[in-house]
Amino acid sequence: MGPPWKIQFLQDVIRQHRPDLMFVCEMLSNSKKMKRVRSRTGFQGMLTVEAQGRSGGITLLWKDQIHVSLLSMPNNHIDVVISIPDMQIKRLTGFYGEPNRSQRRRTWELLRNLSRENNLPWCIIGDMKNILQQEDKKGGMLYPQWLLDDFNDTIEEAGLNDLELHGHQFTWERGRGTYNWVEIRLDRALALKSV
Incomplete structure (x- = not known):
């Protein structure tokens, strides 16, 4: 900033x-x-x-006008309960995933653990550091299939839905205007399926 x-x-x-x-x-x-x-x-x-x-x-x-109660705030997420007048109380987690691919399973385990901690309607937003499908990436080499499979399994196990993105399809880029231009959708909003 x-x-x-x-x-x-x-x-x-x-x-x-x-x-x-x-x-x-x-x-x-x-x-x-x-x-x-x-x-x-x-x-x-x-x-x-x-x-x-x-x-x-x-x-x-x-x-x-929003009342925020902190649940947890370690180095990679901020987990809160939010209360807005005339609306149901909800849980929101702002999230920053593990940047190192070899340690990405830490991110997925954290998502699973967070999903078990509370039964409020829940939305998680932020940089997941992963994509759900090859179409979430344009340019460069194909995304490793094990990362796609494990992330999708985590989303399913945690009972989350990927919310629709409005606006430009990709949220991160490198090499704009060059032959090596890569665009990826790393930022997501996920919500419990029952919400």
């Missing part, structure tokens, strides 16, 4: 969509900077897990 254009981009997105709650991940920032972002974007509440070296960093922001 260092360069001013990133904060301006975030402000533009907020102005366009007017969210009451927002999860930002992989911003490589600290609490002090995120407090400035919070005040410049019109949010009142904030929970932040600071970046570890050159990776991670997650923040959940919300407006006053």
Whole structure:
């Protein structure tokens, strides 16, 4: 969140969509900077897990009309219960998956464990660091099948549905305008099937 254009981009997105709650991940920032972002974007509440070296960093922001109760906040997720006037109480988890593929099973085990911890209607959002199908990737080599299979098995076992993405199909890219341009949908919203 260092360069001013990133904060301006975030402000533009907020102005366009007017969210009451927002999860930002992989911003490589600290609490002090995120407090400035919070005040410049019109949010009142904030929970932040600071970046570890050159990776991670997650923040959940919300407006006053939302009541947030923290369940857990280790280095890769923020798990809360949210209460909005005239709406059912729900559970929301902002999530940042394991970047190292060889340790991706940690992410899947964490998703399984989180799914067992509470029986509230649940939505999990963030950077899962994985795709569900080959169509979630454009360019480059095929995604390893074992990653697809294990992630799909985890989603099924946790009782989650992948929610539809509106807007551009991909959420991460590298090499734009070159022969090696790769685009991938790593960011997702998942919700319990019964919700």
